[in-house]
Amino acid sequence: MSVLTIGSAAYDSLDTPYGARDRSLGGSGVYASFAASFFTQSRLVAVVGKDWNSAYSELLSSHNVDLEGLEVRSDGDTMFWSGRYDNDVNKRETLVFQANVMTDYKPIVPDSYRDSSHVLLGNCAPDSCLALLDSIASPKLVVADTMDFYINNMRDELCALLRRIDGLILNDSEAALLTGVESSPRDAARKILEMGPRFVVVKRGEYGAFWMSGSELFLVPSYPTDNVLDPTGAGDSFAGAMMGVLAEAGELSAESIKKALLYATVVASLNIEGFSLERFQYVRREDVDERVAKFREMLVC
Amino acid sequence: MSVLTIGSAAYDSLDTPYGARDRSLGGSGVYASFAASFFTQSRLVAVVGKDWNSAYSELLSSHNVDLEGLEVRSDGDTMFWSGRYDNDVNKRETLVFQANVMTDYKPIVPDSYRDSSHVLLGNCAPDSCLALLDSIASPKLVVADTMDFYINNMRDELCALLRRIDGLILNDSEAALLTGVESSPRDAARKILEMGPRFVVVKRGEYGAFWMSGSELFLVPSYPTDNVLDPTGAGDSFAGAMMGVLAEAGELSAESIKKALLYATVVASLNIEGFSLERFQYVRREDVDERVAKFREMLVC
Numbered sequence: 154m155s156v157l158t159i160g161s162a163a164y165d166s167l168d169t170p171y172g173a174r175d176r177s178l179g180g181s182g183v184y185a186s187f188a189a190s191f192f193t194q195s196r197l198v199a200v201v202g203k204d205w206n207s208a209y210s211e212l213l214s215s216h217n218v219d220l221e222g223l224e225v226r227s228d229g230d231t232m233f234w235s236g237r238y239d240n241d242v243n244k245r246e247t248l249v250f251q252a253n254v255m256t257d258y259k260p261i262v263p264d265s266y267r268d269s270s271h272v273l274l275g276n277c278a279p280d281s282c283l284a285l286l287d288s289i290a291s292p293k294l295v296v297a298d299t300m301d302f303y304i305n306n307m308r309d310e311l312c313a314l315l316r317r318i319d320g321l322i323l324n325d326s327e328a329a330l331l332t333g334v335e336s337s338p339r340d341a342a343r344k345i346l347e348m349g350p351r352f353v354v355v356k357r358g359e360y361g362a363f364w365m366s367g368s369e370l371f372l373v374p375s376y377p378t379d380n381v382l383d384p385t386g387a388g389d390s391f392a393g394a395m396m397g398v399l400a401e402a403g404e405l406s407a408e409s410i411k412k413a414l415l416y417a418t419v420v421a422s423l424n425i426e427g428f429s430l431e432r433f434q435y436v437r438r439e440d441v442d443e444r445v446a447k448f449r450e451m452l453v454c
Numbered sequence: 455m456s457v458l459t460i461g462s463a464a465y466d467s468l469d470t471p472y473g474a475r476d477r478s479l480g481g482s483g484v485y486a487s488f489a490a491s492f493f494t495q496s497r498l499v500a501v502v503g504k505d506w507n508s509a510y511s512e513l514l515s516s517h518n519v520d521l522e523g524l525e526v527r528s529d530g531d532t533m534f535w536s537g538r539y540d541n542d543v544n545k546r547e548t549l550v551f552q553a554n555v556m557t558d559y560k561p562i563v564p565d566s567y568r569d570s571s572h573v574l575l576g577n578c579a580p581d582s583c584l585a586l587l588d589s590i591a592s593p594k595l596v597v598a599d600t601m602d603f604y605i606n607n608m609r610d611e612l613c614a615l616l617r618r619i620d621g622l623i624l625n626d627s628e629a630a631l632l633t634g635v636e637s638s639p640r641d642a643a644r645k646i647l648e649m650g651p652r653f654v655v656v657k658r659g660e661y662g663a664f665w666m667s668g669s670e671l672f673l674v675p676s677y678p679t680d681n682v683l684d685p686t687g688a689g690d691s692f693a694g695a696m697m698g699v700l701a702e703a704g705e706l707s708a709e710s711i712k713k714a715l716l717y718a719t720v721v722a723s724l725n726i727e728g729f730s731l732e733r734f735q736y737v738r739r740e741d742v743d744e745r746v747a748k749f750r751e752m753l754v755c
Contacts, residue, residue, distance in 0.1 A: 240637070336541070339678060360661045361675060373754040374662060374673040377640060411754040418754075453674040453712040453719075454755035 154400040155194035157266050158186040158393060159285055160275025160298075161255060162199040162209075162223065166235040167428060168248075171382045177429035178209045180232065181276040181298070184386030185393030187430065188420045189273070190217045191438050192397030196266050198222035198285065202230040202254040212434055221263045229254040238384060245384070262288035271400040272296070273392060274318070279303055279310035286317060294399060296320040296354075298392045304331050315349035322354040322392050339365065354395070354414075356388050362418065364410055371407070373414040376422035376448055383428040387421045390433070394420035419444045455701040456495035458567050459487040459694060460586055461576025461599075462556060463500040463510075463524065467536035468729060469549075472683045478730035479510045481533065482577040482599070485687030488731065489694030489721045490574070491518045492739050494701040496694075497567050499523035499586065503531040503555040513735055522564045530555040539685060546685070563589035572701040573597070574693060575619070580604055580611035587618060595700060597621040597655075599693045605632050616650035623655040623693050640666065655696070655715075657689050663719065665711055672708070674715040677723035677749055684729040688722045691734070695721035720745045 160182025167174045186197040196219040203226065210220055235249035260281055267290050274282040274297040286295065295318045303311050304327060311331075315321065323331070328341035332348075335341075338355045342365045345353045352366040361374040395417035402409035419441055424433045461483025468475045487498040497520040504527065511521055536550035561582055568591050575583040575598040587596060596619045604612050605628060612632075616622060624632070629642035633649075636642075639656045643666045646654045653667040662675040696718035703710035720742055725734045 337680075339680065363678075370678060370752050371754055372675040372678065372752050374675055377664075377671060377673065379638075379640065407751070414754045449755055450708070451671050451673050452753065452755040453672055453715045454750055454753040 154270045154403055155196060155268070156186075156189040156271040156273055156393070156396045156400050157196045157198065157222075157262075157269035157289065158182050158189060158273045158275055158396075159198040159260055159277045159282065160185055160273075160389065161232050162197075162201045162205075163232040163234055164204075165385055165429065166233075166249070167383055167385060168237040169383055169428075170238070170240055172428065174383075174428045176233070177431075178206075178212070179234065179385055179429060181386070181389040183209075183213065183430070184389035184424065185273055185275050185298070185396075186218045187213060187216055187433065188390040188393030188417075188424070189397035189400070191394065191420065191436075191441055192416070193271075193400040195219065195393075195397065196222055196269060198260050198262060198266070200224040200226060200254050200258045200260075201232075203227045204230045212430065216434065219265075222261070222266055224261065226254045236385070260285050270294070271396050273298065273396045274314075275389060275392070276300060279307050279314040282314050283310075283317060294319050294396075294405070296322055296392070296396060298322045298388070299327060299331070301327055301330055312348060315345075318350055320352040320354065321345055321350045322356065322388075322395070324356045324358070324388060328353075328355050339363070339370075356391060358387075362391070362414060364414060369407065369410070371411055371414055373418050374452070376418050376444070377451070378422045378426060380426045382426060384425045385429070387425050390424040391417040391421040415445060415448065416441065419448055455571045455704055456497060456569070457487075457490040457572040457574060457694070457697045457701050458497045458499065458523075458563075458570035458590070459483050459490060459574045459576055459697075460499040460561055460578045460583065461486055461574075461690065462533050463498075463502045463506075464533040464535055465505075466686055466730065467534075467550070468684055468686060469538040470684055470729075471539070471541055473729065475684075475729045477534075478732075479507075479513070480535065480686055480730060482687070482690040484510075484514065484731070485690035485725065486574055486576050486599070486694030486697075487519045488514060488517055488734065489691035489718075489725070490698035490701070492695065492721065492737075492742055493698030493717070494572075496520065496698065497523055497570060499561050499563060499567070501525040501527060501555050501559045501561075502533075504528045505531045513731065517735065520566075522566055523562070525562060527555050537686070561586050571595070572697050574599065574697045575615075576690060576693070577601060580608050580615040583615055584611070584618060595620050595697075595706070597623055597693070597697060599623045599689070600628060600632070602628055602631055613649060616646075619651055621653045621655065622646055622651045623657065623689075623696070625657045625659070625689060629654075629656050640664070640671075657692060659688075663692070663715060665715060670708065670711070672712055672715055674719050675753070677719050677745070678752070679723045679727060681727045683727060685726045686730070688726050691725040692718040692722040716746060716749065717742065720749055
């Protein structure tokens, strides 16, 4: 089993109540592929520019993220995002966004990735996602993690994509934006199921997440960490870990879905306890398992 | 084992997006004692007035709520509350509040209640709660469910009470009000533990609840009902059911606490699916157990 992630690799400049970072490693593809690599073979399709720091490739490689699909272009710069979090870490403000080499990116899937069993479509234009899917021989599970930008600007292409995927993962505000349903995230999720996917995962920040299919509903609270330093990549690492566990399990049973939600929650919590990947890069599978055991003790069931 | 509840018995007039009721049965003591009676012997200490409808006493008695502690006064009317819920059922507006016979109420504990093992101090002025506690021979567990009114107007008495109880149960806005800690409900809960109680239970409406002691943290999501008609009494029925299960268990182990939170969540969800006690009165223990089983299937652990 293997998880192919397509998403961004980026430089992030961050300003939070707990500190700041300039041009640190970030990007949805980076966070997600790193998170998946705790559990299974992880492959990244992304593009960076001439300013890319090769030490970051080494960091990912050393955590068993396969980078054959990482295109390094010499005619432009890596995507750049700058943002600020205030005391309510659920809210962030984008200060600068430069797509740079992502602007006209046409993802190329290396031959060695064509047998990928699990595909996570992260930050990726819906039409590029569709083209990429055609390159995968016979994926067992395809999940998209959409963003408000594509909901607002590429709705038709996104709707076409929704009919090709197994699952959609998004946060509650995106679910409301996509469906126009504001009454409750569960109502919005039900509407999304009518748009194509077999299941939808709604992330609710500090309030946890739920998985809904036609017949199932699973609930997970967020892990109660008191050391949130930098929430960047929380959703991406959640999605990547979820896919990693599902690939590791090799099936979509209630048991493996619950396990995936549990691990996804814990991996996201470990990520946000440090800036960028500063802490995350040193987290080992044993650390994840240990926190999962601690989390299980807190969970009512 | 037995749960003694002190709280209000009231007439509630309700206006919600789903309908309205005039002078229906309500009150924190009514909801909580009814909820506790699913699990253990339940005793109510409360006062009503000359306008009390004896059919409501029969309703409670038929569900095994012992009413020897229900004082029926002929010189005044039953407490009356009128409120409105808008589409966000977490928010309510009080239109009319008449304390009536509750104004100068001095609770009297019947001799037959003095051996109560579990005491739930619901809507009750802190000094009356303290006096009542002196009447109980040797309670195993004393929990108070406080209200913003007492936090705002009787802070000294409330602080004295906090030093006499085992646990405090309150919602997140009350926890912030009591402690002045707005950063997070967990931070507020930690501060409350410094004020006396051994544990605190913070209710967060649709986001669930948590139990915190010096060494333990337990999390429970809310039950995902889509049929909320009348949220009145949700917190009271949660508290009553929690106490009922803890009394039934007879101990305060992690296992019994988790079970109590699970059942409390489910009982509260059954209550709010009908106006007043219209639905709640017909709920049987089997219905509760059935929904608990359904809830467990949804819970990740």
